[in-house]
Amino acid sequence: MKNIHNYKYLEQRRKELRKSLTSAEATLWKHLQKKQLGGRKFRRQHSIENFIVDFYCPKEKLIIELDGAYHFDFAQQNYDLERTNRLERLGFKLIRFENKLVFENLEFVLKEICSHFKNL
Template identity: 40%
Template sequence: MKRKLIPYNKNLKQLARNLRNDSTLGEVLLWKELRNKRIYGFDFHRQKPLLNYIVDFYCYELGLIVEIDGRYHSHEEQYKLDIVRETELAAYNLTILRFTEIEVRKDMTNVLRAIENYAVEHTNNPNL
C-alpha cells in the first residue's frame, strides 16, 4: 500500500524522540499491544509528527491516530485546541480514536477491541 504523505514540522522530530523515551504508563502499555504489527498486521508508530502536532500512535495503512488523554484534557481550553487539531488532521482523511489514560490502564481489552473494530470496518480485507 502506498503511503499517504502527510507533511510535518521537522522541528518536532527531536521532541517526538524525547516523548518516546518519557512515555506515560498508558502509552507504554498500549505500545506493547500495538507494536510489531499485532493488530491484524497493521504497522503503528508512536509519537509521530504530523503537521504541527505529535500524535501518540499512528497507523498510515488505516489513516488512524490513537490518542491517550491525560488529566489536562479535561480543561476547556485544551478541548478547544483538540478540536482545531482534529479538524486539521481530518483534512488529510485521518481519524482519531481517543481513550483516557485510565481506560488504557484499567480496560485494555475494550481499548484494543475498539481499535480492532475500526480496522475491520475500514479495510477491504475479508480475512479480518
C-alpha cells in the same frame, strides 16, 4: 501533495516524547508494536503537519490519542477539537481514549481500535 509527515524541526521533540511515554502509552504500545494488533504497523509519537500524535497506523490512516487529566481543561479541549478537525480534514481518522481506560479495560480499547480497520 507535499509531505506532511515527520517534519525535521519536530524530530527532537518526537524523540523526547518516545523516551518519556506515560504509563498508559507504554502499556498500549506493548500491544501495538511489532504488528501485534491485526498485523498493522503503528508508529508512536508521529508527527502530521505541526501535530505530534500518540500513535499512528499508516495503512489505516488511523490516529490514536490517549488523554490524561490535562485534556479535561476547557482550553485544552478546544485545542484538541480544532486539532482533531484539522487532522480529519486531511483524511485521517482519530480516536481518543482516557488513560484510565487503558488500565481498566485494555481489551475494550484494543477491540475498539480493531473496529476501525478496513479489513481484518
